[in-house]
Amino acid sequence: MDYVPHTGDDQKQMLGTIGVKSVEDLFVDIPSALRLKNDLDLPSGLSEQEVSKLMKQLAGKNKIPSISLMGAGAYRHYVPAIVSHIIGRSEFYTAYTPYQPEISQGILQAIFEYQTMIARLTGMAVANASMYDGASAMAEAAVLSCKTLGRKKLITACSVHPEWRKTVQTYAWANGYEVVEICSLANGRVDPSILEVTLDETVAAVMIQSPNFFGVIEDVAAMAPVVHAKGALLIVGVTEATSLGLLKPAGELGADFVVGEGQSFGNALNFGGPYLGILASTEAFMRKIPGRLVGETTDKNGKRGFVLTLQTREQHIRREKATSNICSNEALCMLAAAVYLSSLGKNLKELAKLNVAKAAYLKSELLKLPGWSAVFDGPTYNEFALRVPDARKVNEQLKANGILGGYDLGTVYPEYKNCVVFCATEMLCKVEMDEVVGVLR
Amino acid sequence: MELIFEKSRVGRRASEIQGFDVPAVELDASLVRAEIDLPEVAEIDLVRHYTQLSRRNFGVDIGFYPLGSCTMKYNPKINEDMAKLAGFTEAHPYAPEAWSQGSLQLMFELEKDLREICGMDAFTLQPAAGAHGELTGVMLIKKYFEKRGEKRSKMLIPDAAHGTNPASSALCGYEIVSVKSNAEGGLDLDSLRELMTEEVAGLMLTNPNTLGLFERNITEVAKIVHAKGGLFYCDGANTNAYMGITRPGDLGFDVIQLNLHKSFSTPHGGGGPGSGPVGVKQILTDFLPVPRIELNDGVYSFVGDKPDSIGKMKAFYGNFGVMVKAFTYIRSLGAKGLKRAAENAVLNANYVMARLSPHFDVAYQRVCMHECVLTSEKQVRENGINTKDIAKRMIDYGIHPPTIYFPMIVHEAMMFEPTETESKETLDEFCDVMIEIAGEAKTNPQIIHDAPLTTPVNRLDEVKAAREPRVVYQK
Missing domain, CATH: 3.90.1150.10 (Aspartate Aminotransferase, domain 1)
Incomplete structure (x- = not known):
C-alpha cells in the first residue's frame, strides 16, 4: 500500500504537461551511475490487514506488567479518556508548526494556555512551548547558562537522573564545557556546605533535581543563596511532573530555570518517548530561552490572537547565532499535558x-x-x-x-x-x- | 475565543480522583505549595473548548498543505492505530529486556531498513527530531576528529541551508563558513575548493537542497571534501525525493539525519513529536549514542558499554511511538512503494511548476525534485502584491500557504512541496487557485491585501507581540 492516488493515465497527462517522456527523465540530475539498478532489499509492501497483524505480533512480544x-x-x-480524544483530532495532529497564525489559532492558543499552566506550576515567569524531553531541556538550560555568563563550568548533583547527567555531559563536551559532579549527600539531599566548597566564580550553573533520583525532596531554598552568591544560576529538574501539584514550586525558592519531564501529564510510557520537555525561566531569560514561545497580540481589527513570538532567538532567523538549534518540539505531547491539566484542575x-x-x-x-x-x-x-x-x-x-x-x-x-x-x-x-x-x- | 482560564468557575471539575485506600500522609507544611491556579471546568466544556480550538487549526486531513521542506504528506491512519497498541504504549523503558523484545525488535529492524534505504552502515534512533539528529551528527564528526587528534574548527554550510544546520554546528563549537550557490542553484565548486581546507571538519549539504534541486556535481563535491580529510554530512530532510532511486551512502555522504515525520509519513503533531535517526558510515559507528541494540542468538539487547560513544542525546532511546508509525509505513510500502512515493513526489512538484511557471517567476528553470521554488517578484513589480499577501489569500481558498521567504537566497520565495499523496485533481484545483490569485493581483489587488477574509483573526501584529511580550495569561 503506497498511498499514491495516480492512475497510469494521470501520470501520462502530467508528464505531457511537464514535457518529458517518463518519470525517469525527472531524475536526470542524479548521475546515472549512482542510481539504483535494483529495488531496495526490503520486505515486500503489505496490505493494511497484513501490516496490522505484523505490528500486533511485535506489540505482543512485549510483556506489560499489571x-x-x-x-x-x-x-x-x-490518563483521562478525554486526552486521547482531543489529541486524536487530526486538525491538531496533522498540522505543522503554526507558521500561519490565521489558520493555527487552535494550537497557538493551546500553547499559550499550556505556557501559563507551566509557569504557574513551576512558579516561573516564562515557560516555552516544549523541549524534546526533560534531559535535553536540562542540557539546553546548562548550555544557555554558560553562554549567558561566559563561564565554562557546570555542576550537577549525582542525585540528578543518571541519563539526564549523561545528556548534560554530552552537550557540555560538544561546547567545550566542564561538568563537575557533587556526590555528598545528607539524608539523600545535596549538602549545601559541600556545594559551597565546590562552587566558585567559574561555575555557570548548578543542576539539582527535586524530588531527586532517590526520591528525596531537595531543600531548594537552602541551595539558591549559595549558588547565587557566586553569581551562578540554579537549574532545578523535575522528573515526576505530578509532584508540581503538591510541592512548593522551585521558582518561589530561587531557581533560575525549572526543567522537567512532563510525561506524567497525560502521556503514555511509550518505551521512553515521545515525552515532553518542560523549560521555564525567570523573566530575565525570556528573550534567550530556546524553543518556541507563543505570545498574545491583536490582529488588524484589534481582535485578540496568538502568534509565535520572540523568534529572533531561533535558528530560522538567527542561524548560527541562535540560542539553540531546536525546531520541531513535542507539540502533541504538550497538548496532551494541557488537556490533562485542564481536566484535573x-x-x-x-x-x-x-x-x-x-x-x-x-x-x-x-x-x-x-x-x-x-x-x-x-x-x-x-x-x-x-x-x-x-x-x-x-x-x-x-x-x-x-x-x-x-x-x-x-x-x-x-x-x-x-x-x-x-x-x-x-x-x-x-x-x-x-x-x-x-x-x- | 475565550481562554480556558476565562471559562473557569470555582468548584467545577472535569475529573474525579479515586478515594484513598491507604492512610493519608501529610508532608511537612514547609514543603507544600499554596493552591494551584489551574482551570476549573466541566468535562463537556473542556471537550468543547478543545474541539473549537481544533476547528481553528488547519491539518493535512482538512486540505492541501504544500508547505515546502516540511513534507506534509498524508499520514495513514493505520500508523496511528499501531502506535496506540497497549503493548507499545504501556511499555516502561526500564522493563527487563526479556519483557521488551517486541520494542527492541522493532527498533532493530527499523535501523536495518533505514541502513538499506540510505546505504549507511549503522543507525541510531535516539534523536527526537531533525535538528536533534543534526546536532548528533555534527557531534559524531567532532568526536571523530577528537579521536584522531585533529583540530578542525570550521564547518562549511551552503547559503541555501535550513537554519538548523548552522545552529547545530554552532552548538558544537564550530565556526560557520557559508558556501555560495551557483547560477543554477547548486554549490559553487570553485568557492568550495577554496574554502575546503584542513581546518574544516566537513560540509553539511541538504540534498536535494532547499531549492528542491539535486546537486548535479555531487561526486565532485564529495571528492573535494574528502580530499582534505573532511566528512560529508547529508541533511536528509528531503529523503522523500529519492527513496529507492539513489542512496546518500552511495553518493559519498558519511553521515545523515532523517526526519521520520517528513519522509516516513509520521504526522507533525502541530510541531512534534518528530524523530531524527542518524545514519553513519563505518568510520563513525563507534561514536554513536548509547545504548545500541544488538541481536544475539535470537535475543535483542541493549549495549551501553561503548567507550568512544558521544554519550546520550536524551533520556532513554528516542521517540519510540514515532518509530512505530514510521516502521508501519515502511512495511506497508515496501521497496516498490517507497520508490513509487519518491517518483510521484517528484512528478507532482514538476507538474505544479510546469502549470504555474507561465504565471509566476520560477527561481531556477530546471527540473526539480520533490519541491519547487517560485517567486512573486513579478507580482511585486507589476501589482504591488508580495509573497505574504499571496500566502494569506491562499488561505481564503482553503489551501495552506507554502513555505515563504525561504530559502533566503531567493527574493519573495514561495516553496511548494505537493507530496506524492495528492491526486491530479487536487493539484489542478490548487494550480487553478494560484492562477486565479495571479489574476486578482492584476484586477483586484485590494482583496489580496485584505486577505485572509475567512479566518477568525486577520494579520496579527507580530511586532507588538515581540515588543510587549505577553507569554502567559494574566487576569
Whole structure:
C-alpha cells in the first residue's frame, strides 16, 4: 500500500504537461551511475490487514506488567479518556508548526494556555512551548547558562537522573564545557556546605533535581543563596511532573530555570518517548530561552490572537547565532499535558497527595521485611530508596511473579549496591501492594 | 475565543480522583505549595473548548498543505492505530529486556531498513527530531576528529541551508563558513575548493537542497571534501525525493539525519513529536549514542558499554511511538512503494511548476525534485502584491500557504512541496487557485491585501507581540 492516488493515465497527462517522456527523465540530475539498478532489499509492501497483524505480533512480544514499582524518570499514571480524544483530532495532529497564525489559532492558543499552566506550576515567569524531553531541556538550560555568563563550568548533583547527567555531559563536551559532579549527600539531599566548597566564580550553573533520583525532596531554598552568591544560576529538574501539584514550586525558592519531564501529564510510557520537555525561566531569560514561545497580540481589527513570538532567538532567523538549534518540539505531547491539566484542575493536588500516601504505605510495608531498611530519611514524594538484602534477587523474584520491580541503584551507583528505588503512583491499589509484599516475604 | 482560564468557575471539575485506600500522609507544611491556579471546568466544556480550538487549526486531513521542506504528506491512519497498541504504549523503558523484545525488535529492524534505504552502515534512533539528529551528527564528526587528534574548527554550510544546520554546528563549537550557490542553484565548486581546507571538519549539504534541486556535481563535491580529510554530512530532510532511486551512502555522504515525520509519513503533531535517526558510515559507528541494540542468538539487547560513544542525546532511546508509525509505513510500502512515493513526489512538484511557471517567476528553470521554488517578484513589480499577501489569500481558498521567504537566497520565495499523496485533481484545483490569485493581483489587488477574509483573526501584529511580550495569561 503506497498511498499514491495516480492512475497510469494521470501520470501520462502530467508528464505531457511537464514535457518529458517518463518519470525517469525527472531524475536526470542524479548521475546515472549512482542510481539504483535494483529495488531496495526490503520486505515486500503489505496490505493494511497484513501490516496490522505484523505490528500486533511485535506489540505482543512485549510483556506489560499489571503491577509496576518502576518510576525512575517514566511514570505510570491514569490518563483521562478525554486526552486521547482531543489529541486524536487530526486538525491538531496533522498540522505543522503554526507558521500561519490565521489558520493555527487552535494550537497557538493551546500553547499559550499550556505556557501559563507551566509557569504557574513551576512558579516561573516564562515557560516555552516544549523541549524534546526533560534531559535535553536540562542540557539546553546548562548550555544557555554558560553562554549567558561566559563561564565554562557546570555542576550537577549525582542525585540528578543518571541519563539526564549523561545528556548534560554530552552537550557540555560538544561546547567545550566542564561538568563537575557533587556526590555528598545528607539524608539523600545535596549538602549545601559541600556545594559551597565546590562552587566558585567559574561555575555557570548548578543542576539539582527535586524530588531527586532517590526520591528525596531537595531543600531548594537552602541551595539558591549559595549558588547565587557566586553569581551562578540554579537549574532545578523535575522528573515526576505530578509532584508540581503538591510541592512548593522551585521558582518561589530561587531557581533560575525549572526543567522537567512532563510525561506524567497525560502521556503514555511509550518505551521512553515521545515525552515532553518542560523549560521555564525567570523573566530575565525570556528573550534567550530556546524553543518556541507563543505570545498574545491583536490582529488588524484589534481582535485578540496568538502568534509565535520572540523568534529572533531561533535558528530560522538567527542561524548560527541562535540560542539553540531546536525546531520541531513535542507539540502533541504538550497538548496532551494541557488537556490533562485542564481536566484535573485543582484535583492535581489531590492526585499528588494520593501518590504520597500510596508510596508511604508501600514503604512502610516493605520496611517490615527482614533485612530491609531505608537508605535516606529525607522527605519523599512517590519514590523512595530501600536497602535490601539482594537487589538483583528482589527484582528477579518480582519478575517471576509478573511484577516490574524497582530501579537497582547499584547498577549506576557502586556506593548504593543493593539499594532499590521503588515507585508507587495512584495506579497501585492497596491489595496489589500487599501482593508485592507477599511475594517478597 | 475565550481562554480556558476565562471559562473557569470555582468548584467545577472535569475529573474525579479515586478515594484513598491507604492512610493519608501529610508532608511537612514547609514543603507544600499554596493552591494551584489551574482551570476549573466541566468535562463537556473542556471537550468543547478543545474541539473549537481544533476547528481553528488547519491539518493535512482538512486540505492541501504544500508547505515546502516540511513534507506534509498524508499520514495513514493505520500508523496511528499501531502506535496506540497497549503493548507499545504501556511499555516502561526500564522493563527487563526479556519483557521488551517486541520494542527492541522493532527498533532493530527499523535501523536495518533505514541502513538499506540510505546505504549507511549503522543507525541510531535516539534523536527526537531533525535538528536533534543534526546536532548528533555534527557531534559524531567532532568526536571523530577528537579521536584522531585533529583540530578542525570550521564547518562549511551552503547559503541555501535550513537554519538548523548552522545552529547545530554552532552548538558544537564550530565556526560557520557559508558556501555560495551557483547560477543554477547548486554549490559553487570553485568557492568550495577554496574554502575546503584542513581546518574544516566537513560540509553539511541538504540534498536535494532547499531549492528542491539535486546537486548535479555531487561526486565532485564529495571528492573535494574528502580530499582534505573532511566528512560529508547529508541533511536528509528531503529523503522523500529519492527513496529507492539513489542512496546518500552511495553518493559519498558519511553521515545523515532523517526526519521520520517528513519522509516516513509520521504526522507533525502541530510541531512534534518528530524523530531524527542518524545514519553513519563505518568510520563513525563507534561514536554513536548509547545504548545500541544488538541481536544475539535470537535475543535483542541493549549495549551501553561503548567507550568512544558521544554519550546520550536524551533520556532513554528516542521517540519510540514515532518509530512505530514510521516502521508501519515502511512495511506497508515496501521497496516498490517507497520508490513509487519518491517518483510521484517528484512528478507532482514538476507538474505544479510546469502549470504555474507561465504565471509566476520560477527561481531556477530546471527540473526539480520533490519541491519547487517560485517567486512573486513579478507580482511585486507589476501589482504591488508580495509573497505574504499571496500566502494569506491562499488561505481564503482553503489551501495552506507554502513555505515563504525561504530559502533566503531567493527574493519573495514561495516553496511548494505537493507530496506524492495528492491526486491530479487536487493539484489542478490548487494550480487553478494560484492562477486565479495571479489574476486578482492584476484586477483586484485590494482583496489580496485584505486577505485572509475567512479566518477568525486577520494579520496579527507580530511586532507588538515581540515588543510587549505577553507569554502567559494574566487576569
